Amino acid sequence: MTAPPRVLTVAGSDSGGGAGIQADLKTMLALGTHGMSVVTAVTAQNSVGVQGFWELPVEAVRAQYRSVVDDIGVQAVKTGMLASAALVETVAELIAGTDAPSVVDPVGVSKHGDSLLAASALDSVRSKLLPAATVATPNLDEVAQLTGVEVTSEDGLRRAADAVLAYGPQWVLIKGGHLRGDAVDLLTDGSEEHVLRAPRHDNRHTHGTGCTLASAIASQLAKGQSVPEAVMAAKEYVTGAIAEGFALGGGIGPVDHGWRFR
Numbered sequence: 001m002t003a004p005p006r007v008l009t010v011a012g013s014d015s016g017g018g019a020g021i022q023a024d025l026k027t028m029l030a031l032g033t034h035g036m037s038v039v040t041a042v043t044a045q046n047s048v049g050v051q052g053f054w055e056l057p058v059e060a061v062r063a064q065y066r067s068v069v070d071d072i073g074v075q076a077v078k079t080g081m082l083a084s085a086a087l088v089e090t091v092a093e094l095i096a097g098t099d100a101p102s103v104v105d106p107v108g109v110s111k112h113g114d115s116l117l118a119a120s121a122l123d124s125v126r127s128k129l130l131p132a133a134t135v136a137t138p139n140l141d142e143v144a145q146l147t148g149v150e151v152t153s154e155d156g157l158r159r160a161a162d163a164v165l166a167y168g169p170q171w172v173l174i175k176g177g178h179l180r181g182d183a184v185d186l187l188t189d190g191s192e193e194h195v196l197r198a199p200r201h202d203n204r205h206t207h208g209t210g211c212t213l214a215s216a217i218a219s220q221l222a223k224g225q226s227v228p229e230a231v232m233a234a235k236e237y238v239t240g241a242i243a244e245g246f247a248l249g250g251g252i253g254p255v256d257h258g259w260r261f262r
C-alpha cells in the first residue's frame, strides 16, 4: 500500500471533539491524508464553553514535533491554539525550519468567547508566527486583535487582508464567516485575489469551523494542490460540514466532519 500524504496539526485538544486536534484529525481522514498531532494544550471543553485549559511545556511540544518530522516527515503543517508567547515562538521557529507549507490559524478566542491565547502572546504572533506562514487564516475578531483593523462588511475584507499581509505571510485568507449574508472569505497574496462565496447555512451548530477549514487547506496542500486550489476545495468541504452540523450537549454542536461519508 502507498502511504497517504502526511499532515501535521500543532494545536490544542478539545475534549468535546468538535474543534482543535480532534477536528483536525477527522478532517484529515475525511480528505484522504494521514493526520499526525503535536498537542500544545489540553482544554476541558464542551458545547457550552471552555471550562479550563492546561499548556504543555515547551520541551514537550518541541519533542513531539521532532519525533514526527524527523522520522515520518510531513507534507503540510497546520497550527491552531498555541496558548502562550513561549509556545508561539517555539512553534514559529519549528515551522520556519520545516520544508513544507504551513497553514497558520491564529486562534485567539473560542466561539463562546473564552480566551485561548494570552494577550502577551500577540506580539509574537505578529512578529514570529505570521511571517512563517504559507497561508494565515484569521477570522475578523483575530484581524481586529492583531492589526486594529475593524471590518463590519464585505467591502472591508481587502483592507483586512492588506493589514495581515504586512506581517509577512505569503497568503492570507480572511474569513468573513462572522458577517451577515453569504459566507464570504477573501484569499490573496497581495497580487492575486480570490473571493470565496458560499450560502450561509442557518445552523447554530458551527463549533470547529475555523479548525476544520485550516486543516482541510493543509490536507489539500499535502496532496500537491496550489494554495488557491487547496483553499477552494477546503471551502467546499467546510461548507458541507456546516450544513450538516448537529446538536450535541446543551449549546453549540459540532460541524459534521464525516458528511461526505453519510
Ligand SMILES: Nc1ncnc2c1ncn2[C@@H]1O[C@H](COP(=O)(O)OP(=O)(O)OP(=O)(O)O)[C@@H](O)[C@H]1O
Pocket (backbone or CB within 6 Å): 019, 109, 110, 111, 138, 139, 140, 175, 176, 177, 178, 183, 184, 185, 198, 199, 200, 201, 202, 203, 206, 207, 208, 209, 210, 211, 213, 235, 238, 239, 242
Ligand atoms: N453559517 C455559516 N454558513 C456557511 N459558512 C459559514 C458559516 N459560518 C462560517 N462559515 C464559513 O466557515 C469558515 C470558517 O469561518 P469562521 O469565521 O467561522 O472561522 P472561525 O471563527 O475561525 O471559527 P472558530 O469559531 O471555529 O474559531 C469560513 O469559510 C466561513 O465563511
Ligand SMILES: Cc1ncc(CO)c(N)n1
Pocket (backbone or CB within 6 Å): 011, 012, 013, 014, 019, 020, 021, 043, 045, 080, 081, 107, 109, 110, 111, 116, 208, 210, 211
Ligand atoms: C482546542 C481548541 N482550538 C481551537 C478552537 C477554536 O475556537 C477551540 N474551540 N478549541
